[in-house]
Amino acid sequence: MTSGAVATDRPEPSTPEAAGHTDDGAAPPRADRSERGERAQAAVERLRAAGVEAVAVTWVDNAGVARVKGVPLGGLVHAAQWGVGAAPCFDVFLADDTIVTSPLIGGPTGDLRLYPDVERIVPLAAQPGWAWAPGDRYTQGGAPHPGCQRLFARRAVAAAAERGLTLKAGIEIEWVAALAAPPHEEPRYPTAGPAYGMQRLTELSDYLRDVLRALGEQGLTVLQIHPEYAPGQFEVSVAPEGPVEAADTSVLVRHTIRAVSARHGLRVSFAPAVEAGGVGNGGHLHLSLWRDGHNLAHGGPGPHGLTAEAEGFLAGVLGELPALLVLGCSSPAGYLRLVPSHWAGAYQCWGLENREAALRLVTGSTGERASAANAEIKCFDATANPYLAVGGVLAAGLAGLDQRLALPPEVTGDPAQAGPGGVPRLSSGPGEALAAYRRSALLREALGEPLFGAVLAVREAEREQYADATPEDLAAATRWRY
Template identity: 25%
Template sequence: MTESLLPEGIHTVEMIFADVFGILRGKKVPAAQWARAQHEGSHIPGAPLYWGVRCECPDESPAGGMDEGYPDMVIMPVPETLRTVPWRPGIAQVWCEIEDEHGNPSPLCPRNALKDVLREFEVDGIDAKIALEMEFYLLDRETFQPLMSNMNTYGVYDSSPYDAVLTDMMKNLVDYGLPVEAGMQEYGTGQMEITLRYDSALRAADDAILMRSAVKELAAKHGLVATYMAKPFDNESGSGLHVHQSLWKDGKNLFDAADGPSEYAMHYLGGLQKRIGEFSLLGSWSVNDYKRRQDFTLSPTTDSWGGDNRTVAIRMIEAHGSYRFEQRDACSTSNLYLTVAGQLAAGIDGVRNAVDPAPRCELNAYTDPTAKRLPRTVLEGIAALEGSDLARKVFKPLLVDTYVDTVRREYDAIMQPVSEIERARYIGAV
């Protein structure tokens, strides 16, 4: 392994990885220990790959628990990913591979799962290009409410702090080394979106996870809370994840043909459509995620596809004679590695099995009687994933079982307590 030297002025390196929910975790290493850490890595409990969203370690799960003593995993730096953090002088970050105690890739690591899928593309010399669009809200940190009472969608200036905060975020993200394309106020009061340029799938997922974490940090510096929660308000737009994807070989987009989208593209689309319900849980894991999935809200509720149509689940986008697909059903809260891995695996499975898509939706997908409904609850999503033959071919069975177990525990944590909505609705009426 080539040893990486630290830039001048760096006193601490954060060895980072993404947990089961795609949230950045890691260890801080003094600069004096960096040379050793590059070669030896660092031991850390394996629980972040199966704990709850608030870091609750389960008594038991398919991957381990109290009886096993939460055994270690090893995080090994990938030195070429080292970068400085401009808003925290003296700090650098480096991505880590997750291994077991024998030096093998961890079967529970979502990043490893995406790498496994990408190896199948690499065998055929294909570069899967991805762009990830994620919406989020900027809220007051005391009230968790927007800073103003009106939407300013695509507004470039308003009297609230949003303009200055968004501009500062974008500047810092560029200095952080992320390929920022644009930032905007979105279709919700206090809702924002910052987009990154497309890249090879692993790099694009890494960058998007870094951006999601950085946005939260930078919001806090401005005294705000950034949340990627899918549906923070009943009467406001939900926050979605849109995955743009195209496949390239020898400098050519495999989705393009002389007279329109290629046969390859249509079979890829057929795979995306066939598996979108089965893989719903990878992009929408919480009770709140499924509250975003409502008719007539620009969040897809069916497996429909179309062109420049924001009611469908999968858009075929044409620009200057080149084609890509945008899958729109996932939420901004998702583990981006698993979401991307599932969609790429679904698409290439469609190519290999010559799957044809259903007829194109030309009007309103919410009223299309031929479209299949997507799962509308966590339990439906679990059943669909567990019933998927492709899921256990693409992902390690232990990963599928552990992910489902983790999602079930989150579901129970939300569903078991009696809510104030229930009390207000039923006391005095029944």
């Protein structure tokens, strides 16, 4: 599919209007184009010295799939100033590339401009000659595209900043490595070692070393990498950063792992259910709230040292989780993972270091709590658009903070043991989550009608698409799409 990108060897139009831009929107105004061009030119010189010939500019659609436009290095300055064409219909793509529509977004008409974030450009260590950058999407007239998920996340961060708050975030990456094979073949694993076992690391030590090396060469700080529970499953965690940057990094890490895996004769899946009935891949979101350099999850009078602001924030997130599942557990396949007693966070509760709670409080070890205390949302997975996930959580948390909400009583142990009428379980299927999402005035306002409606259309279509699928068929259909 093409979207009318301007060829890089054509002279620039003499006016913004000549290229379909009017400078009456938020970005990039005429004066900013010069600055963008200067920064892009500096990036070109740095990238050329690193052997880069092209830049992959990505955005993530509402099905959680990263889409891309490639720009030759010689066209990067023009792309930074004027954007690259990208059709708005991508906002209503399903994971299998079926295209639907929504009340305000969809159909064959219209075009957007995709602007690479020059400050985030990274040469790709496992894809020689290529660099990567996340993109922001604007209308032809220069206004922010109301369906741009990355700009939504930026607005949520700005709303926190208006309250004098900053956040640190990180998204854990879990994946399953399998031997390369045609997509229809069942996965065969390169190691038979036990869960969390050193045998797995030994058998795939070259592969995991190359993953670490590539991430390090791309400027990422890896905190840990280790075998996980399911066959062929691993996890990597990188250092926390701002919420938008953490979402960017989650995209970069996954595609780096995919590229390294291909070089080792492996294919990888980040899907929540690689095999029906097994332990799936999560995409746990860690967050900490800060004011004036102080971690608000430490040193307060609330439970386990939470300040009132941090408690209100977490209470807001916890209360909105049934609707937030639409943003954080996006595919119907996610509910194959989100089951009790699998450490997936299937219950709407919180607890200190409770891996069965959807909201897990992590205080860290004595002596490092002031820097390490954070909260983990365990019910999310990698089918989520990470920008929607962090933006939605921030919107819910800030609403809880503003309302000075308090957390309900803490749950210890496995909430499944509480029996009927005890701890409320989160949705067991996409229908329940969609009903909660439709009722959420908070998310409707935060996302805005165009984005709220596009997300709803995609989720409804995928729910209908797999309504009659067996767990095995559902896992097979989504296994290699993520």
